[in-house]
Amino acid sequence: MKFKQLPALALALLLPFAAIAEEMLAPPSQAPSRPKNLVIMIGDGMGPAYTTAYRYFKDNPDTEEVEQTVFDRLLVGMASTYPARVSGYVTDSAAAATALATGNKSYNGAISVDLQKKPLESIMQKAQKRGLSTGVAVTCQVNHATPAAFLAHNESRKNYDQIAATYINSNADVILGGGQKYFTASMRAAFSDKGYQVLDDFSLLKDVTQPKVLGLFADVQLPWAVDEPEAHRLSTMTRKALKLLSQNTQGFVLMVEGSQIDWAGHANDITAAMGEMDEFAHALEAVEQFVRNHPDTLMVVTADHNTGGLSIGRDGKYAWEPAVIKAVKASPDTLAKNALASDNWQQPLGDALGFALSDEQTSHFEQARMQGKKVLAQAIKHEIDLRSNTGWTTAGHTGMDVQVFASGPGAELFIGNQDNTDIANKLISLLPKTAKK
Numbered sequence: 349m350k351f352k353q354l355p356a357l358a359l360a361l362l363l364p365f366a367a368i369a370e371e372m373l374a375p376p377s378q379a380p381s382r383p384k385n386l387v388i389m390i391g392d393g394m395g396p397a398y399t400t401a402y403r404y405f406k407d408n409p410d411t412e413e414v415e416q417t418v419f420d421r422l423l424v425g426m427a428s429t430y431p432a433r434v435s436g437y438v439t440d441s442a443a444a445a446t447a448l449a450t451g452n453k454s455y456n457g458a459i460s461v462d463l464q465k466k467p468l469e470s471i472m473q474k475a476q477k478r479g480l481s482t483g484v485a486v487t488c489q490v491n492h493a494t495p496a497a498f499l500a501h502n503e504s505r506k507n508y509d510q511i512a513a514t515y516i517n518s519n520a521d522v523i524l525g526g527g528q529k530y531f532t533a534s535m536r537a538a539f540s541d542k543g544y545q546v547l548d549d550f551s552l553l554k555d556v557t558q559p560k561v562l563g564l565f566a567d568v569q570l571p572w573a574v575d576e577p578e579a580h581r582l583s584t585m586t587r588k589a590l591k592l593l594s595q596n597t598q599g600f601v602l603m604v605e606g607s608q609i610d611w612a613g614h615a616n617d618i619t620a621a622m623g624e625m626d627e628f629a630h631a632l633e634a635v636e637q638f639v640r641n642h643p644d645t646l647m648v649v650t651a652d653h654n655t656g657g658l659s660i661g662r663d664g665k666y667a668w669e670p671a672v673i674k675a676v677k678a679s680p681d682t683l684a685k686n687a688l689a690s691d692n693w694q695q696p697l698g699d700a701l702g703f704a705l706s707d708e709q710t711s712h713f714e715q716a717r718m719q720g721k722k723v724l725a726q727a728i729k730h731e732i733d734l735r736s737n738t739g740w741t742t743a744g745h746t747g748m749d750v751q752v753f754a755s756g757p758g759a760e761l762f763i764g765n766q767d768n769t770d771i772a773n774k775l776i777s778l779l780p781k782t783a784k785k
């Protein structure tokens with residue numbers, strides 16, 4: 349008997365069995381082919397020199413091998429970062445975040461708008477239409493360029509107040525970072541009215557059990573990680589965001605940013621940069637652990653661009669001395685501030701830098717100190733650079749490609765060379781096809 353001649357009833361009975369048989373024959377696999385949850389992690393300014401420097405910074409020099417970092421473990425590919433033609437080859441964080449959030453290139457300064465300044469739908473908006481929860485956790489103000497491109501649309505990243513004012517309509521379930529000064533009492537009340545918990549005390553975050561939370565934990569950006577190494581703010585916010593968002597059985601999209609790697613790069617501050625890298629690495633490990641326990645989650649990590657032209661070695665010398673950086677007990681900003689606040693600053697500064705200041709260094713710092721905090725911080729950074737053999741080429745961005753790291757179902761899509769817009773388009777292709785009913 350031919351299949352097509354089967355009576356309708358028999359077909360109806362057979363088909364479910366065929367489906368079950370096919371399922372039984374499919375290769376056993378723990379993880380589904382399509383992820384339910386997406387975690388996008390962005391190391392702002394984290395070009396390849398940063399992950400390399402971090403490896404040697406973390407290396408135990410007493411063992412023969414150079415130990416792998418979480419970045420080494422998860423590396424799968426590279427991505428170009430150039431913005432729309434009108435802005436040349438070197439992107440800013442806004443155009444790069446627009447590419448990563450929407451899959452479209454735009455001009456430097458654009459917050460998820462196209463060249464005509466028309467809104468581009470972000471992965472967060474697409475995810476919400478499909479019934480997924482969304483969130484961001486960052487160490488800058490939450491309305492800074494990278495998170496803004498995921499939650500808002502604006503013709504300029506500089507319109508901080510306008511961007512913050514639109515967040516009430518972003519419908520993001522979790523918004524964690526800094527930026528109290530941009531959210532007025534009436535804006536916060538509007539969030540409360542919409543069912544959000546609004547927090548500005550980091551210690552209260554641990555008690556939050558329901559999504560719909562706006563946590564603003566600093567006036568502008570969070571403190572340098574190197575100044576409070578035990579705080580682990582980014583990894584704590586990341587773990588909390590994962591916990592809250594995973595309450596949605598349909599899935600979620602979370603964007604996590606190590607925002608101030610870039611700021612350390614702009615400031616040519618290797619001490620702060622390694623502190624921010626360490627905390628971003630902690631956040632990666634938290635997500636890596638979540639992926640292990642939730643095989644339906646895909647994590648994709650990249651940078652938006654490279655900052656500072658960091659070089660591991662300088663002045664023709666074949667050497668880099670991370671032990672010098674590890675010995676520094678606070679950020680140069682904080683060391684300079686402390687030195688200005690006390691007449692008896694020489695000994696404490698030497699102690700905090702991990703070496704006794706020579707007479708020449710003391711008089712050099714003394715001259716810098718008389719010109720104020722900024723100049724003294726510069727002098728301190730320069731001394732650390734010379735001793736550790738760290739180089740910089742610019743206070744801005746450079747156009748080199750960045751790395752792509754991934755783990756979880758769909759990670760193989762990110763292997764090899766790609767453009768930053770491809771990263772977003774691949775992630776968007778992994779969202780459920782059907783809209784929320």
Ligand SMILES: [Zn+2]
Nearest residue numbers: 393441610655
């Ligand atoms: Zn930057």
